[in-house]
Amino acid sequence: MGEMVTLDEWATRHGYGHNTVRNFWAIREDFPQHKQYRPRVGSGARSEEYDTDELDAWLARWHEHRRPTRHEMPDQPEEYRTLGAIARLLGVDSKTVSQYRGVMDENADHEDRGQRRFYRTRDVVDVLNTRQGHGRAVDPDTDRRRRMLGR
Structure with missing residues (x-):
């Protein structure tokens, strides 16, 4: 079992927005379930904690499924x-x-x-x-979607 983190913490580690993880991934049936709740601080809501090993394994499967098709090297590649x-x-x-x-x-x-x-x-x-795959910007700093979300 890995470290326990919130989805926001995990999203930040991997360079994704919290909204992407919460609104598009966490609702999927194959997404890992939370394991426990983080103790409440003040009167705020409890935060769900997830196992990083499960989340990382799920993300690896997600990327593998969406990896771009590899192209075979054609004849006369130096041309x-x-x-x-x-x-x-x-x-x-x-x-x-x-x-x-x-x-x-x-x-x-x-x-x-x-x-x-x-x-x-x-x-x-x-x-x-060597493309990264669907939804992954070559340069995250210039990714229009992240600029719009303020991430």
Whole structure:
């Protein structure tokens, strides 16, 4: 049995908002149940405490289920191609690749040829395969949803 924490404490440890955990995850049937109540301080409500081992195991399953599909490395991975050409090569919609253009510019070797930018195929596939998954921002500090919630 792990440490006993409130959902707010656990959410903060993992970089999630309390509202996300309370309103979207804690209502799921497979979400761990609280184990005990924290002693009341003053006249406030009692806080439910959860086992961190159970919560962490649940979160690992949650992320594994939502992990992005891995892409196999295509033939001639050192060749430079446009993002659209790489998307066609991988058999995905071009937006699947082009939505990460900023990340590709930072992490994938590329060269400009006139009006077009060509990226090394291997680097683009590597970036796609290291995505964090649904609902996880590449840079949490610039995540629009967190700014709106003040987190």
